[in-house]
Amino acid sequence: MSANNEKTAAGAAQTTNFLKNIIEADLAADKFVGRGWAGIAGEASLHAASQPDPAKIRTRFPPEPNGYLHVGHAKSICLNFGLARDFGGVCHMRFDDTNPEKEDQEYVDSILDAIQWLGFSWDANGTSHLFHASNYFDFMYHAAELLIERNLAYVDQQTADEMRANRGTLTEAGKNSPWRDRSAEENLRLFREMRDGKHTEGSMVLRAKVDMASPNINLRDPAIYRIKFDEHHNTGNKWCIYPMYTFAHPIEDALERITHSICTLEFEDQRPFYDWLLAQLRDAGMFADPLPRQIEFARLNLTYVITSKRKLMQLVTEKHVDGWDDPRMPTIVGMRRRGYTPEAIQLFCERIGVSKGDTWIDYSVLEGALRDDLDNKAARAMAVLDPLKLKLTNWDALFGAGHIEPCSAPVHPHHEEMGRRQFNLTPELWIEREDFMEVPPKGYHRLYPGNMSRLKYGYVIKCTGCEKDASGKIETVLAEIVPDTKSGTPGADSVKVKGVITWVSASEGVAAEIRLYDRLFTEAHPDAGGRNFLDALNPNSKRVIQTWVEPSLGSAAPGTSFQFERHGYFVADRKDHGKDGKIIFNRTTTLKDSWGK
Ligand code: ATP
Ligand code: MG
Secondary structure, eight states, rough: OOOGGGGHHHHTTTTTTTHHHHHHHHHHHTEEEEEEEEBBOOOOHHHSSOBBOOSHHHHHEOOOOOSSHHHHEEEEEEHHHHHHHTTTTTEEEEEEEOSSOOOHHHHHHHHHHHHTTTOSEETTEEEEEEEEGGGGGGHHHHHHHHHHHHHOEEEEOOOHHHHHHHHHSSSSSSOOTTTOOOOHHHHHHHHHHHOOOOOOOOOOOEEEOTTTTTOOOOOOOOOOEEEEEBBBBBTTSSSSSEOOHHHHHHHHHTTTTEEEEEEEEEGGGHHHHHHHHHHHHHHTTOSSOOOOEEEEEEOOTTOOOOOOOOHHHHHHHHSSSSSSTTTSSSSSSHHHHOOOOOOOOHHHHHOBBBBOOOOEEEEHHHHHHHHHHHHHHHEEEEEEEEEEEOOOOOOOHHTTTTTEEEEEEEESOOOOOGOEEEEEEEEEEEEEGGGGGOOOOOOOOOOOOEEEEEEETEEEEEEEEEEEEETTTTEEEEEEEEETTTSSTTTTTGGGOSEEEEETTTTEEEEEEEEEEOOOOSSSSTTTOOOOOGGBBTTEEEEEEEEEOOOOGOOTTTTEEETTTTTEEEOOOTTTTTTTOOOEEEEESSSSTTTTT
């Protein structure tokens, strides 16, 4: 993928949301007017006997509770909950937990927490819309029997190999199973035996009877129920047969009266079966028009980011990162800890829009949305990342020994209402090592012997030299205050200087640990072409430094974001900051995109 194919912030802003057009057309055609809603999931008869649906549309977000949500899920959340909000609808939060693998409460809790943190809710019209697909096993079983009775499903006893061989290829039709023409009575008897535990795993499956010659392989009699003697977290040992996803999902949607079932493009080929199944179940009286409609959109692909759950899991279990909420992880918990705000993520999702074609979004679009959000909100503060001591040698002569000079600065340069912050100038300061050079190159405007610069919010100072240790390393920079030049006092700018130096008082600044995070991968497409994504891990994605920050930061609440002037955005770590009196900040992002420059 070339850089040209990757969306820039400007290009992305023009993307339209085709889903809105579809919904607008459906609403203009009064497609959902007059239908009932029982307040709980159920069949057509239940909904028909209930109040008119107060929701104009119904969407759903259906994660499997088998991992932490990531930035790709955030796109799906913003889309589904956002469309419901914009069109007077409701978005259902549905755990797609039909697989009998162990559900982890840790995942369930973190998924619900992530959605609420992003600013969305499944409470609407006075009720909760939190659903579990595993509550629908009885309905699904009923649907399977309806298909069998109508000769639309059969129990197949071919081996897995035989089934695969007889499925055909893209260019060749499949072959009918020898068991395809069993009578409805025999299928019903066998299916009930499957349910009752009379057969072994893999010995038989229930298949929909559609068309083995269909050009769409998904319509060649897909398996819809399989035997699995696994305990389920919700239903225990009640079932030893479980529905396949392709069968379960349309039924879940229909039971919940979803109007628009929005999913990613890889399900496009399954839409014909989705429609076939619901049409059969409507004809059998289980569901009623208008049936849910599946609409696909392109999943989010972000450069420099991995969104495969399996690979994210590998990063965690092999300890390439410090857990699911490591600030380098694209998980919602990781992004949150990194300093992302819900508003930044929503803004990002709006900017990238939705499309039908697979594209890659450049990581800089995500960071751009983050900067745009934080720039307007984050309080400013000074911190030194690479400290070097500066001594103001005429302090005592000018002010008298023991004097402390109060300074103040706006909390935010464009928001006077956020007030001012106070800190003191003292005779010894920390400045950035890069702000002094003994022998400066041309065009260098900061401190070197004989040159003047301004201490931000303080005085103009004139550099007089430096002191070195035995090895020749510069230990202290020496400078003199230029009298009557204090920022904010009359005549302060009578002395013109080009360099501005940020600083922290050596005696009043507070010691802090700063975790400098960077992109986790050095390659835009870490897993392209089947290569090992671990080879692209950025060895410098986390650097930890011990340094000094403005005194007021000592009392920052965990999770609070700041702009450290000239350095970027930083957030007080929500896990470790404040523990044992430690001050810990994570770098959220730099001020400008300087990656690879
Ligand atoms: P799995 O491979 O485990 O099924 P998944 O990423 O599909 O992983 P789900 O929990 O099934 O995870 O996802 C919930 C919803 O999030 C689905 O509707 C899915 O389409 C959507 N989703 C997942 N990844 C992305 C992505 N990268 N971009 C947009 N939507 C996504
Ligand atoms: Mg999935």
